[in-house]
Amino acid sequence: xxxxxxxxxxxxxxxxxxxxxxxxxxxxxxxxxxxxxxxxxxxxxxxxxxxxxxxxxxxxxxxxxxxxxxxxxxxxxxxxxxxxxxxxxxxxxxxxxxxxxxxxxxxxxxxxxxxxxxxxxxxxxxxxxxxxxxxxxxxxxxxxxxxxxxxxxxxxxxxxxxxxxxxxxxxxxxxxxxxxxxxxxxxxxxxxxxxxxxxxxxxxxxxxxxxxxxxxxxxxxxxxxxxxxxxxxxxxxxxxxxxxxxxxxxxxxxxxxxxxxxxxxxxxxxxxxxxxxxxxxxxxxxxxxxxxxxxxxxxxxxxxxxxxxxxxx
Numbered sequence: 001x002x003x004x005x006x007x008x009x010x011x012x013x014x015x016x017x018x019x020x021x022x023x024x025x026x027x028x029x030x031x032x033x034x035x036x037x038x039x040x041x042x043x044x045x046x047x048x049x050x051x052x053x054x055x056x057x058x059x060x061x062x063x064x065x066x067x068x069x070x071x072x073x074x075x076x077x078x079x080x081x082x083x084x085x086x087x088x089x090x091x092x093x094x095x096x097x098x099x100x101x102x103x104x105x106x107x108x109x110x111x112x113x114x115x116x117x118x119x120x121x122x123x124x125x126x127x128x129x130x131x132x133x134x135x136x137x138x139x140x141x142x143x144x145x146x147x148x149x150x151x152x153x154x155x156x157x158x159x160x161x162x163x164x165x166x167x168x169x170x171x172x173x174x175x176x177x178x179x180x181x182x183x184x185x186x187x188x189x190x191x192x193x194x195x196x197x198x199x200x201x202x203x204x205x206x207x208x209x210x211x212x213x214x215x216x217x218x219x220x221x222x223x224x225x226x227x228x229x230x231x232x233x234x235x236x237x238x239x240x241x242x243x244x245x246x247x248x249x250x251x252x253x254x255x256x257x258x259x260x261x262x263x264x265x266x267x268x269x270x271x272x273x274x275x276x277x278x279x280x281x282x283x284x285x286x287x288x289x290x291x292x293x294x295x296x297x298x299x300x301x302x303x304x305x306x307x308x309x310x311x312x313x
Contacts, residue, residue, distance in 0.1 A: 009310045010193045011038070011091045011101035013115070014303075015284060016200030017277035018106055018247075019211040020294045023056060025200070026104045027064060028300055033307055036065040036094045038087055040105030040114070043246040045071040045078050048231060051224045052248045054215070067094075074243040075236055080113040081121075087114055088193065100311045103195075108283035115287070117191040119184050122176045132168050141167055152180035165242070196310045197289035198303060201281060207295055212273045216248070216266070228252040247272045 014029075016022045026037055039045075043053040047070045056066055067090040072078050087103065087110075094101040103114070136144050142161040149156035151174050159166045170181040177184065202208045228249060231237055237244060239253045248269050255265035284291075292302055 008194050009196045010095065011103050011195055012307055012310050013040070013111060013195055013197040013289075014102055014104045014200070015040070015108070015111055015197060015287075015289070016106060016294060017202070017208065017280040017284070018273060019215045019277070020200050020202055020208060021211075022104050022106065022200060022294075023054065023060075025294065025300060025303060026102055027060060029102065029304060029307055030064040032304055033100055033311055034098070035100040035102045035307075035311075036067065036090075036097075038090050038094070038101055038103040039066060039068045040083070040087070040103050040107050040110050041068075042078065042083075042107040042110060043243065043249075044069050044105075045083075046074045046243045047072065049074060049227070049243065049246070049249065051219050051222050051227045052246070052252070054219070065094075072243075074231060074241065077242055080110055081118055083107075083110045084113050084118055091193065100307070102307070106280050108280055111197075111287075112283070114193065115191060115195055115197065119186075121173060121181070121184055125172060125176055128172050128175055129168060132171050136164065136168070144168075144171060147171065148174075152182055154182035155180065164240070196306075197287060198306055199284040199287060199289035199291045200294040200299075200303075201284055201291050202295050203293045204295055208277060209274055212277060213270050216270050216273060219248070220266070224248070225252060225256065228256060232256060247276050 014022055014026055029035065030037070037056075041053065043049055044055050045068060046053075049055070055069060060066070061069075068083070068086055071086070091101040091103075103111075105111075132144065141164050144167050145156060145159070145161040148159070148167055148170055152170055155166075155170045159170065161167075173179075173181045173184065231244070231249075232253065239245070239250060239257075244250060244253060251265055251269040251272060254260060255262070290306055292299055
């Protein structure tokens with residue numbers, strides 16, 4: 001239970017698709033409400049990935065405290081379980097200071113985990129993972145995907161035959177527990193937090209698409225490709241890492257590595273971002289939340305009223 005109906009509220013979630021204006025709205029709210037921002041963004045946790053993630057700059061972070069930014073090196077993984085742990089701790093600290101935690105972003109998997117709780121999954125086992133990886137090297141990931149289909153058809157249906165990370169994890173979970181990943185994910189431990197969710201859902205999809213294009217062009221002008229070049233020059237990163245599978249970074253890496261035409265790269269990155277926004281909107285429509293169109297003239301006043309009501313409850 002996410003706690004939508006409870007009088008007490010531990011935090012407010014401000015969720016929305018990419019480029020809908022979440023960050024600007026959160027900063028404006030901070031001028032009227034004593035709050036601190038908790039990022040719910042699976043890419044902003046990585047250091048050195050600033051432009052392509054639209055990470056808040058030093059001036060914004062000086063004005064309003066931000067949490068869960070720059071937690072990891074891009075070579076290191078970061079999971080939904082770690083997010084829930086870190087976000088819960090940040091929310092407790094912020095409330096201890098007498099301020100409202102405003103959890104802002106668009107990583108819907110993290111939002112679902114924070115709202116509904118985490119599945120009871122086992123920790124990673126290095127030995128099992130190494131053995132599965134060795135088998136994949138010998139037989140290929142499609143063969144292991146076929147094995148997965150025998151023990152967990154539901155997961156195999158939604159995981160592509162070459163998605164090494166997810167196939168490996170699903171097989172690992174089955175070997176460690178004797179229960180399929182899909183079964184375990186179907187019975188999560190309940191969330192201990194009382195949360196109030198505000199969903200920003202643009203009615204004008206064309207306007208959202210235009211904002212996505214304009215924002216990506218602004219990122220390019222700010223040096224996004226130079227940022228990706230710097231990541232490539234480290235020598236210890238590859239495009240299959242979770243950090244670099246982020247929208248924009250994946251397309252930029254391919255463009256720089258393979259020398260694809262600039263316009264083709266730009267078009268593919270914008271198209272991928274639009275697809276991401278569509279998936280985010282689908283997630284949001286399935287959530288119990290207060291819904292607002294961020295592009296209408298009174299959006300700020302309406303969201304502010306919700307936040308104030310929650311803060312004083």
